[in-house]
Amino acid sequence: MRQLILDLLPDARPSFENFVAGSNGEALTGLAAWLAESSREPLLFLWGDAGAGKSHLLRASQAAYSDARLDPDLSEIAADSTNGAWHAVDNVEALGEQGQIALFNLINRLPSGGTGRLLAAAGVPPLQLDLREDLRTRLGSGLIYRLQALSDHEKLAALAEQAQARGLVLPPEAFNYLFSRAPRDMRSLAALLITIDRYSIEHQRPVTLPLLREILQTSLNI
Template identity: 40%
Template sequence: MQRQLTLDLGTPPPATFDNFFATGNHELVTRLRELEGALAAGPLADRTFYVWGEPGSGRSHLLHALVHESHGAARFLSPQSALNAFGFDPRVTLYAVDDCDRLSAAQQIALFNLFNEVRATPAAALVAAGNAAPIALDVRDDLRTRLGWGLVFHLQPLTDESKAAVLRHAAHERGLVLADDVPDYLLRRYRRDMPSLMALLDELDRFSLETKRAVNTNLIRDVLQTRSLPFPDDPYASPNDLSGDLLTPGSGFIPSDNDPTRFK
């Protein structure tokens, strides 16, 4: 029972616009934050958005924030959504569609139809996200064309300084105190992509609560050893193990595709 209580205390906070670091992406964040209000004020010329970026750029975070902070009816869609969820509903004002590049053939057709319905409905908006620019997106030609019709934003990657700031902010939201050298240590000695770093932060949070230890470099080393992750000083670890964008299958740190805390 005590262990379950400890794990509950370490639950990561939801994705919001406030805990998204907008470095280089201020225009997009501002437009998404104000989208619902602009729709209500109407008519709004720009009601369809396509957001793309590299793994860890935060596109899923922004979509979850859009839905989470909506005051009306909003719907989040992804490859895991049922096909009928892609149907147009006049009660829904905001549609957020993640991982367009991974949609099934049937889902792509449904999204194409949904896009057309939204374009024909002044009170509705659609924000889609994928891993490449529309012209390079691996989807149906007609859907690729539609996604390129509206506003297209390329999420700019975070600098190392911004990544360190994100880690400190995320730790603060969890009530977690990091030693001053922890963010820099993680960036130098562990994978540098945000999904891996945020997953490790979640694990450090849980381990710290369970063991009642401060989060410092010694704790990090113990967590990496305990969880059988590539150890930073392991001479046999490959470069991708330590600093690449790839997550190791079976490591226990692979985030779910649409977990809002993973900065995908």
């Protein structure tokens, strides 16, 4: 079900503008300051539960992105001997032995002048990672911010705001109806909102609960 919804989502690159901040204002402010050219801190670490937006922000940073779940050896980083590159490494907890060595060597190559930087992310803070001790220590030596997943109230508010921005009029009970039947991560919910908008326009019908039921049953096979 979730993949069917995600397949309908436009291929929009993650950005800071389309990130729903919720209660993560402090982390976003810290990340923006770290990304500034004037920053001299070479390392920033984001952690938080799944769905908090870690991958979104790493991709939005425009650094060279690596996902340790897909490449536990960090093969591209291992082959990169430059000192001025900016790297973003996601899901650090999934690193294999070779990937841990590659990341440790990358951190050691980071200059203090800010020309090369590392943005890393995991589900737990650095010192709780099941990695080699020297790497955990290095990852914990920089700036650390926790990302909080959106509450249900924040998700509903974000959906209402996105619907209003699209000029999409939904009945008051629509959000709770969708919330109880669709995946509740923001990416899936945003994709479903786009689907509803398109379906309503194509069939020239206002959005009602029967229409929502029809979309879920036919378009998404729910």
